[in-house]
Amino acid sequence: MFTGLIEDRGTVVALARSGAAATLTVSTNLPLHEVRIGDSIAVNGACLTVTSRSGAQLCFDVSPESLSCTTLGALKSGTPVNLERALQLGDRLGGHIVTGHVDCIARIATINESAGNRIIHVSLPTENARYLIPKGSVTINGISLTVNSVSDSGFSVNIIPHTGSVTTIALLKTGDQVNIETDIIGKYVERLTAPWQRNGQLTMQTLAENGFL
Numbered sequence: 001m002f003t004g005l006i007e008d009r010g011t012v013v014a015l016a017r018s019g020a021a022a023t024l025t026v027s028t029n030l031p032l033h034e035v036r037i038g039d040s041i042a043v044n045g046a047c048l049t050v051t052s053r054s055g056a057q058l059c060f061d062v063s064p065e066s067l068s069c070t071t072l073g074a075l076k077s078g079t080p081v082n083l084e085r086a087l088q089l090g091d092r093l094g095g096h097i098v099t100g101h102v103d104c105i106a107r108i109a110t111i112n113e114s115a116g117n118r119i120i121h122v123s124l125p126t127e128n129a130r131y132l133i134p135k136g137s138v139t140i141n142g143i144s145l146t147v148n149s150v151s152d153s154g155f156s157v158n159i160i161p162h163t164g165s166v167t168t169i170a171l172l173k174t175g176d177q178v179n180i181e182t183d184i185i186g187k188y189v190e191r192l193t194a195p196w197q198r199n200g201q202l203t204m205q206t207l208a209e210n211g212f213l
Contacts, residue, residue: 004095004144006167012079020064042084045142045179047100070102082142095144096137102179118159131182139181
């Protein structure tokens, strides 16, 4: 479990392919004396397991599933990545509940500047956009962000200067692909209310028919 508050901008040392899988090596300024083999770390929003460490470098095994569902497979030596260690009980939940399980790959549609902030519009599949609401939460490459607006084809977020300075989001360009994780609460609500939906909609009539009203 993560919060979406990035702890470090690491740098990719290598992504070594091995059949359908890969090994990712990242250099980092995280306090490695606190990192153990087997720990979970979110790399650009994807939860990976530490398999080895050496000096200031961490290694992760990347499964074929992770390579197919995220942008990790496109990483190259020298690419900066967002890093966050797993949440500990008692930590402040400053972002939102993040699982590190990427829902989809999206594309940056437009980037506009406004009063020193960046307004980023993201295009993503309709089946994922339905989990977003204005003023709700979303992660882009592991960064917890507040949703400004939502449409059938995507959403927009406002990036303040601080977020741009401590994450990789200021490096994004129009057309870039990013990892998206939508709010898990919306997915649970959809699943739990599925028996009372009609044509994919939860209506007052279906609630009344099942004794909820």
